[in-house]
Amino acid sequence: MLDSEFILDAEGRRKLADRFGPAGDAWGDELPGLVERCCRRWGLTLDQAVSGGTARVFLGQQPGGRRVVLKLTPDSEIAGDEATALRAWAAARQVVDLLETDLAAGALLLEAVQPGTKVSDWPALPPLADVAGLLTALRQVHGPDTSSLPTAADGLEIMFDRTERYRASPPVAALVPAGLVDRARRTARELAQSGPAALVHGDLHPANVLDGGPARGLVAIDPRPSLGDPDWDAVDWVMTRAASRAEIQDRIAQLAGLVPGLDGDRVWRWCLAAAVVLAVQRLRQHPPDDAAGLLLDLAAG
Numbered sequence: 001m002l003d004s005e006f007i008l009d010a011e012g013r014r015k016l017a018d019r020f021g022p023a024g025d026a027w028g029d030e031l032p033g034l035v036e037r038c039c040r041r042w043g044l045t046l047d048q049a050v051s052g053g054t055a056r057v058f059l060g061q062q063p064g065g066r067r068v069v070l071k072l073t074p075d076s077e078i079a080g081d082e083a084t085a086l087r088a089w090a091a092a093r094q095v096v097d098l099l100e101t102d103l104a105a106g107a108l109l110l111e112a113v114q115p116g117t118k119v120s121d122w123p124a125l126p127p128l129a130d131v132a133g134l135l136t137a138l139r140q141v142h143g144p145d146t147s148s149l150p151t152a153a154d155g156l157e158i159m160f161d162r163t164e165r166y167r168a169s170p171p172v173a174a175l176v177p178a179g180l181v182d183r184a185r186r187t188a189r190e191l192a193q194s195g196p197a198a199l200v201h202g203d204l205h206p207a208n209v210l211d212g213g214p215a216r217g218l219v220a221i222d223p224r225p226s227l228g229d230p231d232w233d234a235v236d237w238v239m240t241r242a243a244s245r246a247e248i249q250d251r252i253a254q255l256a257g258l259v260p261g262l263d264g265d266r267v268w269r270w271c272l273a274a275a276v277v278l279a280v281q282r283l284r285q286h287p288p289d290d291a292a293g294l295l296l297d298l299a300a301g
Contacts, residue, residue: 002039002046007032012051019053020074027074031056038070038107042100046070052222054078059112067112068099078224079106085225086110087144088199093212094137096221113210113219120206124241126218128251131237132258134209134218139230139261141199152200152228153192160185163277172283175292180276180299187273191266195229202226205236231266234259235274238267243290245298275299 008016008028016024035058038044046060055073062068073079080103089095100109119126164181166172201208202224212219238251248271256264279295286292 002032002035004032006046006049007035008056009049009051012049012056015051015053016056016074024074031072034072034105034107035070038072038102038105038109041102042068042070042109044068044070044109067114069110069112071108071110073106076103076106079103079108081149081225082223083108084144084146084149085199085201085223088141088146089138089143089220091142092137092140093216094134094219096210096219110221113212113216113221115211115213117211118207119209119211119218122206122211125206125237128237128254129258130218132255134204134220135230135234135237135255135259135262138201138204138220138233139198139259146199146225146227149199150226151192151197152202152226152232153189155202155224155226155228156185156188156192159277160188163280166280166284167276172280175283175288176276176280176296177300180296181280183301184273184276184299187269191269191273192228195231195266197227198230200226200228200230201233202228204233206240229266229270230261231263232270234262234267235270239271239274239278239295242294244294248298272298272301 008031013025013028016028043062044060046058048059050057054075055071058070060068083098083101083103086095086098096113097111098108099111160181167176167181201220203222204220208220208222210219210221234255238248242248252264252267256262275295275298279292279299282292282295
């Protein structure tokens with residue numbers, strides 16, 4: 001019998017409630033039974049638990065010592081969309097392998113990438129050539145039909161609705177001028193309407209990319225997949241830890257020369273649209289700093 005605090009601690013329950021409301025809290029009450037059923041079905045021994053915004057994730061192993069990840073979400077559609085995307089990327093060594101699913105239960109069993117360090121924990125970002133290899137791999141889709149996935153345009157509306165709600169809350173409201181979110185939303189809508197409809201990871205920030213060792217390189221996890229403009233996936237890689245507009249534009253130019261099909265002008269416009277979203281996220285977690293100032297400057301045009 002697994003400890004209830006291990007199954008879902010207070011912080012994990014708070015995150016679920018923040019994302020799913022009362023339904024997330026109710027699901028948390030049912031989670032111990034769901035975890036036990038998954039352990040029996042797939043022969044799992046679990047030894048670590050972490051929470052994300054939409055899921056509770058457990059690390060463990062199967063008989064024989066294979067390290068695996070059990071990912072459980074209250075929303076079976078989220079699990080189904082992730083499974084669809086991972087199957088489409090199954091041939092790519094730069095994407096985590098999907099091992100088993102129980103979509104009705106919102107359960108995914110994934111490989112545990114080794115050594116698995118998050119790129120966000122590295123002292124510096126990886127070389128842009130390595131990032132380009134990851135972005136190129138994500139543009140090469142094989143396998144099952146992905147037409148059932150939501151459009152990126154729908155996801156953008158949800159993202160901007162959430163950003164406006166957070167912007168209006170103190171102390172962020174005093175730092176982020178009214179109107180910036182609507183301005184960015186209009187830019188994003190124009191880009192979504194004028195761009196391609198390809199498979200997009202949707203959440204490719206450095207915390208969702210792991211070190212796969214010399215044989216694998218960078219490995220993407222936790223997609224929020226949709227059909228939209230794959231140039232969106234470059235945004236975090238040109239903006240993270242950048243100190244100036246010039247540095248962002250230089251990174252875009254380098255990636256445009258390395259990733260077939262990447263449109264540097266569109267990546268720049270996506271950056272301008274995303275800047276207020278990233279600024280609000282940062283200001284909810286940190287005091288105002290130079291990074292937030294740069295993001296707000298970009299959002300202002």
